[in-house]
Amino acid sequence: MSNNSTPLLEMKGVEKHFGGVRAIDRFDLRIMPRDIYGLIGPNGAGKTTIFNTITGIYQADEGQILFEGKDITKIKPHEAAALGIARTFQNIRLFENLSVKMNVIIACNMHNRYSVAEAILRLPRYRKVTKAIEERAIGFLESVGLADKADDIAGSLPYGHQRKLEIARAMATDPKLLLLDEPAAGMNEEESLELVDFLKKLHHDNPITILMIEHHMDVVSRLCEQCTVLDFGRTLAQGTVEEVKQNESVVAAYLGGEL
Amino acid sequence: MINSFYEGVIVTCCVNIIAVLGMSVLTGFTRLFSFGNAGFMAIGAYTAAICSVQFHLPFALSIICGAVAAGIVAYLLGSLTIRLRGDYFLISCLGFGECVRVLFLYLRDITGGATGYTGIPFRTTWVVALVCAIAAFIIAWNLIHSRYGQAFSAIRENEVAAAANGIDVVKYKKMSFVFSAIFAGWAGGLYAHYLRHITPVLFNLPKSCELVITTVLGGLGSLTGSVLATLVVQLLPEFFRKFSEYRMLAYGIAVVLVILLRPAGLMGYKEFPDLFKKSGKKKSTGGA
Numbered sequence: 181m182s183n184n185s186t187p188l189l190e191m192k193g194v195e196k197h198f199g200g201v202r203a204i205d206r207f208d209l210r211i212m213p214r215d216i217y218g219l220i221g222p223n224g225a226g227k228t229t230i231f232n233t234i235t236g237i238y239q240a241d242e243g244q245i246l247f248e249g250k251d252i253t254k255i256k257p258h259e260a261a262a263l264g265i266a267r268t269f270q271n272i273r274l275f276e277n278l279s280v281k282m283n284v285i286i287a288c289n290m291h292n293r294y295s296v297a298e299a300i301l302r303l304p305r306y307r308k309v310t311k312a313i314e315e316r317a318i319g320f321l322e323s324v325g326l327a328d329k330a331d332d333i334a335g336s337l338p339y340g341h342q343r344k345l346e347i348a349r350a351m352a353t354d355p356k357l358l359l360l361d362e363p364a365a366g367m368n369e370e371e372s373l374e375l376v377d378f379l380k381k382l383h384h385d386n387p388i389t390i391l392m393i394e395h396h397m398d399v400v401s402r403l404c405e406q407c408t409v410l411d412f413g414r415t416l417a418q419g420t421v422e423e424v425k426q427n428e429s430v431v432a433a434y435l436g437g438e439l
Numbered sequence: 440m441i442n443s444f445y446e447g448v449i450v451t452c453c454v455n456i457i458a459v460l461g462m463s464v465l466t467g468f469t470r471l472f473s474f475g476n477a478g479f480m481a482i483g484a485y486t487a488a489i490c491s492v493q494f495h496l497p498f499a500l501s502i503i504c505g506a507v508a509a510g511i512v513a514y515l516l517g518s519l520t521i522r523l524r525g526d527y528f529l530i531s532c533l534g535f536g537e538c539v540r541v542l543f544l545y546l547r548d549i550t551g552g553a554t555g556y557t558g559i560p561f562r563t564t565w566v567v568a569l570v571c572a573i574a575a576f577i578i579a580w581n582l583i584h585s586r587y588g589q590a591f592s593a594i595r596e597n598e599v600a601a602a603a604n605g606i607d608v609v610k611y612k613k614m615s616f617v618f619s620a621i622f623a624g625w626a627g628g629l630y631a632h633y634l635r636h637i638t639p640v641l642f643n644l645p646k647s648c649e650l651v652i653t654t655v656l657g658g659l660g661s662l663t664g665s666v667l668a669t670l671v672v673q674l675l676p677e678f679f680r681k682f683s684e685y686r687m688l689a690y691g692i693a694v695v696l697v698i699l700l701r702p703a704g705l706m707g708y709k710e711f712p713d714l715f716k717k718s719g720k721k722k723s724t725g726g727a
Contacts, residue, residue, distance in 0.1 A: 273599055299582060
């Protein structure tokens with residue numbers, strides 16, 4: 181399926197309106213398997229809205245979204261997850277009162293099949309699956325360096341760890357496409373650099389494609405080969421990070437005097 | 440072997456434990472509030488009673504019929520209302536509970552109307568009630584600690600994140616609702632076979648409120664807390680008979696105090712055994 185001629189994700193002329201506001205306007209996107217793709221733009225440019233239409237939280241008003249060539253425009257959020265689209269959220273959404281481990285276990289459960297009767301009677305398959313899932317969850321926690329915090333309450337973790345836990349949870353659904361909504365938000369330069377290394381390793385170790393929204397240009401230029409710049413729902417520029425940085429309208433709209 | 444006063448106390452406690460456990464799964468773990476579960480108790484009670492009296496079904500089968508009937512009604516109702524947001528869902532349940540009560544009041548030919556349904560054989564001895572309560576606890580406990588209960592907890596914690604992690608929110612909410620109704624129906628059926636005479640007024644709005652209040656007092660997200668709270672709520676009035684008229688007043692005050700002083704309830708996200716763990720503070724439950 182993932183040969184290099186079919187994009188993993190393709191958006192064609194996608195529009196989303198809220199009342200009179202065009203949150204996204206005729207948006208096109210092609211992401212090839214194994215890409216790390218950046219989505220940048222000022223606040224309110226419609227980046228998160230794009231994530232929400234991909235994951236089925238919003239339904240696009242116009243246009244088409246294809247995932248591995250399959251139309252997913254009208255998909256529901258849990259179906260998107262089942263197809264292999266995982267995401268994190270701009271303002272972290274953990275299961276706060278549950279343990280760190282349980283946050284990941286719940287995501288692992290997506291591929292976990294035993295019936296209600298097996299659960300209530302605790303039949304062998306239930307025990308076997310439960311044990312396997314728990315080990316798997318610990319594995320994901322180890323990969324983000326949170327294994328020693330497995331029994332802590334998720335909401336009690338420091339901010340940076342919460343971000344990592346959210347990524348671990350997303351990875352636990354075994355995704356093909358990982359959507360990261362401002363993973364470096366609220367991080368200082370040192371923490372951002374650490375995040376870049378972490379994401380590089382994550383991408384290297386797993387057969388995933390990453391689409392990320394990010395404000396920190398240094399993070400984007402270190403990670404992404406390609407990116408799209410948005411402003412007021414419209415696409416200003418698309419191309420490699422270097423090309424985009426040269427683009428005049430981009431400089432005017434977003435990067436301003438920084439370059 | 441045991442005098443009728445104590446038998447009455449035990450049966451009442453056990454019946455309420457079953458209904459409250461259902462409530463606990465729905466409210467404590469899935470964060471759906473229903474002020475209509477007395478309606479499901481009524482459906483279970485009347486269905487089981489009619490099965491016993493009219494159709495001479497064996498006791499166990501009558502109880503199962505009552506529980507299943509409540510579950511089916513919850514499934515149908517849930518298909519209509521489960522997508523409603525929190526308070527609207529709550530109101531729809533409240534309306535449903537009252538509808539059931541009034542319906543049973545008017546279906547005089549079937550239910551006996553306000554005078555009640557009589558001639559139900561006495562089958563729910565204290566042993567039966569106790570066995571049922573223990574079975575109900577084990578079922579609820581195992582469900583809550585399985586992927587199903589974990590999905591309920593995920594929905595309680597964050598619906599959007601739950602959906603993003605592959606949980607079909609509508610499906611699991613409906614499942615939780617049906618589960619609570621089955622438990623309520625089970626409790627109702629047992630109660631009918633203890634009282635031998637049931638009237639719609641037994642299953643009125645204050646009864647629904649009592650179930651919710653007990654769950655909140657026990658602590659959301661704690662099954663053992665629910666059991667503990669049921670014992671408190673049921674036993675205190677029994678031993679202070681003189682003041683039993685004031686029980687609703689006492690519930691009201693208790694809820695206000697709990698919400699002000701200890702919003703998590705008696706147990707709040709902890710199960711009884713967690714209290715004895717060394718690192719108790721950091722442990723979580725709610726589906727651990």
